[in-house]
Amino acid sequence: MTNYLLHILIVCEIIIPFALGLQLEIGETGLYNFGHVAFFGISAYASALLTTHGIPFMGALFASLALAGLFAWGVGYPILRLRGDYFGLAMLGFAEIMRKIFLNESWLTRGPMGIPGIPRPSFFGVPIHTLPRFAIFYGLFVIAAAFAVYHVTRSPLGRVFHAIRDDEYSASAVGKDTFRFRRTSLLMGTLLAALGGVFWAHYITFISPSDFTLNETILALLIVVIGGRWGMAGTILATFFVIGFQEGLRFLPLPESFGRLIAPMQQMFFGLVLVLIVLKREKSWFHKGDRLAQG
Amino acid sequence: MKKIIVFVAIVVSAVLFLAQAGMSSGTIKIGAVQPLSGNLAVYGQGFKMAIDLAVDEINANGGIKGKKLEVIYEDGKGTAKDSVAAVRKLIDVDKVPVILGPAASTNFLAVAPICERAHVVLIGAESASPAITKAGDYIFRVFPSDKLQGKGVADLVIKLGYKKVPVLYINNDWGKGLKDEFVKNFTKKGGKILSEIPYDQGKTDYRAQLLKIKQLHPKAAVALVYVKDGAVIFKQAYELGIQTQWITGSAAKSGKLIKLAGKAVEGLIGTYPNFSTTSPQYKHFVALWKKKYGDKKIGIFAEYNYDMVHLVAKAIAKGGTTPDGIRKALYEVSKGYKGVTGDKTFDANGDVGSAYGVWMVKDGKIVTRK
Numbered sequence: 232m233t234n235y236l237l238h239i240l241i242v243c244e245i246i247i248p249f250a251l252g253l254q255l256e257i258g259e260t261g262l263y264n265f266g267h268v269a270f271f272g273i274s275a276y277a278s279a280l281l282t283t284h285g286i287p288f289m290g291a292l293f294a295s296l297a298l299a300g301l302f303a304w305g306v307g308y309p310i311l312r313l314r315g316d317y318f319g320l321a322m323l324g325f326a327e328i329m330r331k332i333f334l335n336e337s338w339l340t341r342g343p344m345g346i347p348g349i350p351r352p353s354f355f356g357v358p359i360h361t362l363p364r365f366a367i368f369y370g371l372f373v374i375a376a377a378f379a380v381y382h383v384t385r386s387p388l389g390r391v392f393h394a395i396r397d398d399e400y401s402a403s404a405v406g407k408d409t410f411r412f413r414r415t416s417l418l419m420g421t422l423l424a425a426l427g428g429v430f431w432a433h434y435i436t437f438i439s440p441s442d443f444t445l446n447e448t449i450l451a452l453l454i455v456v457i458g459g460r461w462g463m464a465g466t467i468l469a470t471f472f473v474i475g476f477q478e479g480l481r482f483l484p485l486p487e488s489f490g491r492l493i494a495p496m497q498q499m500f501f502g503l504v505l506v507l508i509v510l511k512r513e514k515s516w517f518h519k520g521d522r523l524a525q526g
Numbered sequence: 527m528k529k530i531i532v533f534v535a536i537v538v539s540a541v542l543f544l545a546q547a548g549m550s551s552g553t554i555k556i557g558a559v560q561p562l563s564g565n566l567a568v569y570g571q572g573f574k575m576a577i578d579l580a581v582d583e584i585n586a587n588g589g590i591k592g593k594k595l596e597v598i599y600e601d602g603k604g605t606a607k608d609s610v611a612a613v614r615k616l617i618d619v620d621k622v623p624v625i626l627g628p629a630a631s632t633n634f635l636a637v638a639p640i641c642e643r644a645h646v647v648l649i650g651a652e653s654a655s656p657a658i659t660k661a662g663d664y665i666f667r668v669f670p671s672d673k674l675q676g677k678g679v680a681d682l683v684i685k686l687g688y689k690k691v692p693v694l695y696i697n698n699d700w701g702k703g704l705k706d707e708f709v710k711n712f713t714k715k716g717g718k719i720l721s722e723i724p725y726d727q728g729k730t731d732y733r734a735q736l737l738k739i740k741q742l743h744p745k746a747a748v749a750l751v752y753v754k755d756g757a758v759i760f761k762q763a764y765e766l767g768i769q770t771q772w773i774t775g776s777a778a779k780s781g782k783l784i785k786l787a788g789k790a791v792e793g794l795i796g797t798y799p800n801f802s803t804t805s806p807q808y809k810h811f812v813a814l815w816k817k818k819y820g821d822k823k824i825g826i827f828a829e830y831n832y833d834m835v836h837l838v839a840k841a842i843a844k845g846g847t848t849p850d851g852i853r854k855a856l857y858e859v860s861k862g863y864k865g866v867t868g869d870k871t872f873d874a875n876g877d878v879g880s881a882y883g884v885w886m887v888k889d890g891k892i893v894t895r896k
Contacts, residue, residue, distance in 0.1 A: 233618070235615050238610075238611065242611065335728060345635060347635050347657050435606060435607075435636055436639050442606050481600060
């Protein structure tokens, strides 16, 4: 039982940076990034390919983060000029393009066959191969990431993000280069997603294009919408809630014929939560109102 | 607040009570991870029906040494993430010695390292990826590896009477693995390979490769292709006026190939893994299925799932309920075992052999060739 609980904890530690990245983009800056999973995938593939070709884990980790950041920089340049929903749609398209690349460039990614045998991480000679070690190792990174996000959101930079989220025109009227700040937000969110991607690849030790679909973005979106109102702590708690809820269903003594309805029901339940929250709060959901003038 | 506490207490005690009630000691529990929901759910339900069919049959005949066999199903949702979680749960919470593995090679390969490290037997009935062969000592499958087709194709070419052929193959690990096996088996049987020509997937022009074949003027040529690239290749070969008997594997066996390539693939011959539908085992299986499920169509790979459960049950009867006992016993009980899908003898890698049938394109349709 302990191992299973540790597994759930580790999955949460993988999803938390991923969700925190989206929290930073949507919750703090108002960038509706529906292609968040692309960067998760890019870094997972980069790290998997580098380590299977003999690069040590820590080197591969930083190289993968850098690569994902470069991609964000590159696609951000044209796409960040789009506003609101259009930005979201363009990012959605980007994520789909990346998935197609993972699927079709099989000389590099082995296509639908995926990459098996990804080495487990090691930290300056200490092998991370047992579940407790994974939980501690990933946990340290998650704490560091959370610490960074906490400070960003309370810094002057974070206040500009909030200003852009609440009223971009006002923000630019007081002389803020909103394009640059939006790009900074996208970059930060991307690095967090990329961290999750690397964790994912090295924990599961096998990746294939089907791991990086829109479903993962929706999972993060759900977490952010449920918990984002309460900032970073809310997002982290919401991750535990959503993952725990999904896994908890396995233990409900439901009749067998009901079993196949669980997953669709779960999706419907989460969908309902999303719709209700958005309906009730509309745009003000992430807007806390106490930091800036009401508007 | 008080109400909430009372409510939570009731729910918790109800769950505990029911969980307790579910635990009976007279059964042997094994695990199964199948896509019971999600994209692959259509298949998952069929696999489950086939597994249940075999389990019911075993239990009706007295179970395993008087104990009933019970399968704990977990939903893998057709994704790597959920398959891994499901396998973790089966290993750590239910402590099953053997898991009937998830469908789709990608999910199977994601859970294989976990089972291997935990020393729990993982056995699959629908994963064909050659990578599974080397997945570990505790990993088995009753479905033939794609690699085996190499031998199937070699046998077919010899049977058709061709001694010298060039081989054109898709340059990935499927194509290369298949080509290597084909060349090995073909030369062993006295055939001669005129040329080995790899090509890259997803191009729109394969004339360079095809011209090489044209210069050789072979009576027959082997093309290990998928559907889309196969269509391009056969079309361009037709346009280049290459007069040869094309022979292929099962990956291109699809109506879509004919739709895309039209008369260019008329007369194409290929192999595919099959099993006898006249054997007593198969008739027994069909009768059982009809009895339990009536007129419901037999699902894809149902026969493989059925064989898998019977093999596992035999291994448990012989080797006990420990994973190591089952692993050793699986080799012994499978030796010469004739299931619905033919001979299920495991080789050292936990793979099985297969018989191969022959298909061809005739009058724009795929037909079985005797």
